[in-house]
Amino acid sequence: MSRVVWHITMSLDGFIAGPDDAMDWAFPSSGPSRIADDVMNTTGAILAGRRWHDVATAKYGGRQGIYGGKWNGPVFVLTHRPPEASADPEITFLQTSVEEAVAAGKEAADDKNLEIFGANLAAQCLDAALIDEIVVHVAPVLLGDGVRLYGVAGERRQVALERTDLGESGEQTSLRFRVTRH
């Protein structure tokens, strides 16, 4: 049974990107990661948000930049406004509901997991009770401003978690949680 896993790096103060989508704070402290390898090896498909797509394509090699090119599989991007001509034929754009996008991603993941990229999409999935696990790498830095892990728009409810794994990834601290109550 596919699980839906949100995989993300954040600053200690809860930002997943700095102002202007800056990610330069995240890379210097990253390193070999048992937990990230676990996630990668059990991922059958990725569902990303439009912001992830735009930033990844512009700055980090798009589809080819995922896990440094070590992972292969279908990548979906959920968006209300798919680009007319995608720069990357390996990305499939979905114009549908979050529920249907997750269902399509799980189907494509087969017996592996569906991985979620992007905080806005993940917040929508959390609100719809579609996320099973959260894997967070905490970088040793305070940013003070940027894109928040959870708090993108509107009113949020508390989401209760249970920590299921803990490890170090370079200088980052990796935490794995099961979502226990939305």
Add this chain to the structure above:
Amino acid sequence: MSRVVWHITMSLDGFIAGPDDAMDWAFPSSGPSRIADDVMNTTGAILAGRRWHDVATAKYGGRQGIYGGKWNGPVFVLTHRPPEASADPEITFLQTSVEEAVAAGKEAADDKNLEIFGANLAAQCLDAALIDEIVVHVAPVLLGDGVRLYGVAGERRQVALERTDLGESGEQTSLRFRVTRH
């Protein structure tokens, strides 16, 4: 030589209090903590912000609630508007600059550390390069809104950290950092 240690519990998404200063999310997951005991045993004095004082006095026993009553020492509260009659004679109110308050606290801590309570005060101390260490207990919950760990007011600069300890405190994850660059 006294160090200045900011000690705090936060949600996974970077909030140190929920809406209306709610802290009910923090307690259920707390538990025996080697790292919190380390901090308590090396603390000679505490410097808190006014919000901490007001919430602690109203809800959590004020001075007596600190470390469940297991810690003794001088407690200072930095505020522009000290109460006319304090409900707690064991708290000393300071009406001065952050720099002078920290200096007074370190003097009172003698050869032990000065512990900082409160995010607003801690942010001011960080901006003035007065914090040496940050100890954060990460509770397994997403709050979505509340008082942010770092981002109280105005523009923040990046603060670089180095993780020096990692442990579990009940169901919370405890991280200790040295501030390496303000």
